[in-house]
Amino acid sequence: MPKKVDALERRTRIADALMRVAAEQGLEAVSLRHVAAAAGVSAGMVQHYFRTKDEMMRFALGVVRDRSQARVTAAVARLGDAPAPRELLRTIITAVLPLDEESRADGRVALAFLAYTAVRPAAASALHEDTAQMTAFFAGLLPGPDADRAAAGLLALMEGLGVYLLGGHYPPEQALAALDAHLDLLFGGSPSSAP
């Protein structure tokens, strides 16, 4: 057998470059040659690892999901054992929100892919699953009989805050204030303002 290369590593490397391009200039600027240039490789190599552009896009979409999930699990792990539900929720949500410049870049890519999948329903099923899982998980952490509806609302709030943060319509403090206010409502009293 000829020389062996870590194909997955190459693919992720290329996907990283794709995300850099998408974050800076939008998904429309994503072309084989652009991505290749951003990755510092030849255009032929990109073609070698992704037979079609769509395959590359799908792979990159998977990387975006994985990266977001990794962010969450890292934040949760940092929280220790058996955290209070409210604390846990807040941690997860702030981990997902595009609050610093790095996560903003990821967020822009995610938003671009959201618009992308809105027009290609076939590619949306994975995201679909993600939100279903998330709502179920959130519902388990919320009090009250209406946990399901509250979970759907909380998730939507998170998504909307993310969108507004990306658009620069909300500054981070405002987004966090709105989040805490909402958590106050969900968890009864107002323990966020009372130490």
Next chain:
Amino acid sequence: MPKKVDALERRTRIADALMRVAAEQGLEAVSLRHVAAAAGVSAGMVQHYFRTKDEMMRFALGVVRDRSQARVTAAVARLGDAPAPRELLRTIITAVLPLDEESRADGRVALAFLAYTAVRPAAASALHEDTAQMTAFFAGLLPGPDADRAAAGLLALMEGLGVYLLGGHYPPEQALAALDAHLDLLFGGSPSSAP
């Protein structure tokens, strides 16, 4: 003077075609020739009314905003005089949410433009203003001392519900249920389940 034509009408006609293309195939499919074909006019004419593609995009973005605003004012007008704040809010929000197929098409375009402006901050200022106005208006309708934060949250919830509706992650009933649950929280009791 030579023959006179309603230039604005032509421009909106072209912008309409652009939105049709964008709703069906995404913003990346928007090209001068595509839009011209969708509008049933020559490519030269599109160039005649928009000197550059970017000018066309900006105009179309304005049309999207106007159309959304028109939807809201129409729904509010249908509500009669001095409606209860909660009713008014619900009416406005459901008017904006992509619940039927027509508003879904508009929503897809709006989402595409959102991703578009996220990468071109210069074009985002108009949207920025819109949400600022909206939050102020919502805040005026909400009870409690934290009306501002609640308004920001409600707007974000609306946006998130819209995104999930577009992605097909929430069916309309779930989105409306989440909205009503949130309004229940904001307005104290739970008057949505009690007739």
Next chain:
DNA sequence: TGTTATGCAATGCAGTTGTATTGCAAACGG
């Protein structure tokens, strides 16, 4: 030491992109 499967670069190709340029028909003012 061949042989061969593989990693990758280079090039070609048909189609599309945005924009500039050109040409022409029509309508109004003189």
Next chain:
DNA sequence: CCGTTTGCAATACAACTGCATTGCATAACA
């Protein structure tokens, strides 16, 4: 009736797109 100004179509063009094809070096196995 003529000239000018406008509305629009057509074409040209260079750049770019995704994809197919070709060629070649290299490394592992026989």
